[in-house]
Amino acid sequence: MADFADLVLQAVNKNGKVDTLELSELQEVDHQKFVGAVKSLQSLGNIINVEQKQLKRFKLTEEGHSVAENGSHEARVYSNVPPEGITQAEIMKIVPNAKVGFSKAMSAGWIKVDKQADGGPKVFRKVETIEDKVEKCMQQIKKMNLENIADSQIAEFKKRKLVSEEKVTSYIVTKGEDFTLNVSKPEVDLTAEMIASGSWKTKNFKPYNFDALGVPPQGGYLHPLLKVRTQFRQIFLEMGFSEMPTNSFIESSFWNFDALFQPQKHPARDAHDTFFVSDPKSASGFPMEYLEKVKKVHSEGGYGSQGYRCEWGIEEAEKNILRTHLTACSARMLYKLAQQKPFKPAKYFAIDRVFRNETLDSTHLAEFHQIEGLVADRNLTLGDLMGIINEFFQKLGITKLRFKPAFNPYTEPSMEIFSYHEGLQKWVEIGNSGVFRPEMLLPMGLPEDVSVIAWGLSTERPTMIKYKVNNIRDLVGPKVDLQMVYDNPICRLDKH
């Protein structure tokens, strides 16, 4: 490339003006090489001035080339006719393109035909010598010389498909402001070699395009919802809560409902709301002493409660389901806690999947992640519950909270947690909370003065609000948009 650039520069220096096409013909080099050289010189600044020139030129076709070399078809027909003549059939056989050649030679009056001759029509020369103008023209056109060739001839050749027309862009190069014969291309990058040799001191460096974006890094990316999960875990750990084991999606109705004093005829236990397991259908191995107490508090009451006064059957409790809430895990943990004597206060949390056989829409899936936190200690108050919830949400950057009375079979009081959403300009529900009922705790064997306060929320909802995701399927599941995952910022829940 540099060689061609040099050739251009020298030619410009010598002649003041150079046409790249002429130069390429002169040097007998492909024109494109010079075009490339000019472009590269242009990119270096004002070394040369360049003007474009469009021109038409004619090029021989393959057939045209063959004419330029071997003579026109008609001339070849003529030269193959011996003085004594030849049969038309024979000549047609031995000369290439004889059909065209024969008719052209006839119309030029170079040959004649005796149709009455023995053995079929016979061809004879009509003139002694011929001048093959077509061949000459082809040789001339090959050299790009159109002198003395009439337009009508060109048209004829085009028609005979001996020449074709092409458009060529050539460049007229003149000296630019900073013309020099000695071009050195500015360096794109600093290299180890330059540092070693010290050549960087004398080199020019191409200006860096600061408006372009960088190359994306090759790393992988964490999922946005799970980044949110990590933050929630962090918050609980900061607050001194221990993580509960939640690695069992399958749960018995006993732990999911009965242990929570959720009546056996409760609508949440309908197939409309809960996924039941057909295989393995039933759970077993319940702590029977405890189970009997649960049965009693449901059917007859006790511990100061009226109970539900309806039949309680173990068959219903044995039914395996996909857990509908993490409170099932809380119940197992609290039961375990109750077996430890003496009682030790506990703070627990969990974040994991739960399942609901609900109607799906843009904000509801059959499975979602729930967050649950609970404190078990003596003499906890409702004020404590609201206080700790307040601390928790402060860490999420949510400061304006209010609590609404609500109903939940296993908590009393039950409170819905609302926060004021500045964007929506209204109070929105962000979670649920309550004090576990004595009918749930006392059968487990927890001391009477121990209260358990708890609250819960989903991870999907705050994540959707935070990242402005409208359809939950864009966030969770296989339809997730990986670009969204790649582009997702770090998760700082307290940063709005």
Next chain:
Amino acid sequence: MPTVAVKRDELFQLLGKTYTDEEFDQLCFDFGVELDEITSEKEQIEREQGKEKASGASDVVEYKIDVPANRYDILCIEGISRGLLVFLEKLKAPRYTTVEPSGEKQRLTILPSTGQVRPHAVAAVLRNITFNQERYKSFIDLQEKLHQNLCRRRSLVAIGTHDLDTLKGPFTYDAKPPADIKFQPLNQTKEFTAPELMELYSKDAHLKQYLPIIQDKPVYPVIYDSNKVILSMPPVINGNHSKITVNTKNVFIECTATDLHKAKTTLDTIVTMFSVYCEKQFTVEAAEVIQPDGTKINYPSLPYRFEEVNVERINKQVGIDITAEQMAKYLTKMCLVTEPLKDGQNLKVEIPPTRADILHGCDIMEDVAIGYGFNNIKKTIPDTNCIANQFPLNKLTDLLRQEIAGAGFTEALTFALCSKDDIAGKLGNKIEDIPAVHIANPKTLEFQVARTTLLPGVLKTVYNNQNMPLPLKLFEISDVVYQDPTKDVGSRNERRLCAIHYNKTSGFEVIHGLLDRVMKLLEIPYDKTNGYYIKASDDSTYFPGRCAEIMVNGQSIGRLGTLHPDVITKFDLNQPCSALDINIEYFL
């Protein structure tokens, strides 16, 4: 949570005060219900059926109020206004009483045959009631609300209300073979037999849901009067003969049930709410129900009971410090008429029949807190000191996730439920060979089983992101579920790591490199006896000769390999893909 629609102006008239929407919203919030929506019949029809259909519909403002699922006493405008008036101390909670009629009591005899299908019944009479259009509509609506809610779609309790003046007691609650039951049902012009009715209502959008409750029983419940007029065939339909109208003066109410306690609560709820329109307000005429064993029980039961609660204990539970008198006042505001006892330390709380939700002292404590106002309670922080621990499996998971993302793989989050085909056919396996947990009632194919491998979810993620530049390198660390008879629920979760490389070339070496990296992270050396190595293995999910089992300390923890082209095709993909799938619980 049930939603009750009430006409705003009608409600304000009952409350004797006009509120702004904001004021009313606040009142609801404090009372423990939620003003969910402000709308009108017209607006709702417009939204649901389009503008044309709405022309002529009423544009009277309606409040839609969400009420807690256990508060059956505020499921109608009568109950809501009464509750709010008591809450605002403008009204004393009414006292509901059962009265004996001047003449004979209405009598309902339960025949033993009902034991086969629906054994319980209760009844009562609302005497000299005055309906108008609104009251009548509210009466019907309340029954519907109760049917959906407390009565669990009529399976536990079914309510029938009848114009007593069209009937002649005593009544009989019987159960008969379906073919023997024939009557003109509500709003029909001719008589049908019970089987004909079942056929007729199987196409009825509203009633068909109740048919399965009795469909397959040998006998169907039916209530007759002394002239053999059928009052109802519970829980499906009433007879047309005794249909109540806006002009009905005396209402006979029967509730048939499989749960007697709930039947009583249902009956109590209806009569307490609507006895307000009786000539003698809040009185209900008793009816006698004769049990199959001959015992006679009077209904409604309208139970008032007393609970004693300790003032100091409630103060401590709520986190407030109020006097016995204040506490009594708050409870009275919640329809629980309360008096401080002489000792000054305890309260005597009367639980009226309308408050069936009060099961325990803690329910009374809640009403103190509501009366005081949740948002007036001082927030405190419990001084429960605990050392926090992470669940080790989750800790390991989180640490690995970070590192694998750092190694260039992007995290997927896929569903734990999937179709049988996802874990079987599509991966070249047979469902019978997989110890998967099966779901009994999936609404769609996507929820047939709990996944036993993370691979299908990750491959579906690839399928949905084929527009992204290659290679796609994805991973997921999450739980799969296997049957496990040693566990109480017969199954267990297992935490696994799955990673895939999807590109124009299989990239086996990339996935293999990830395995080496993960082993390095877990401090497992490459060693055939005391470390890890991989050995050729056969697995129909993988391309023959391109699958290896991963051995750690002589134990298999999973596989890696290039996926079988059939697997790739079955997930509608078209590029080679290599995968790693291991159990990480081994490394705990």
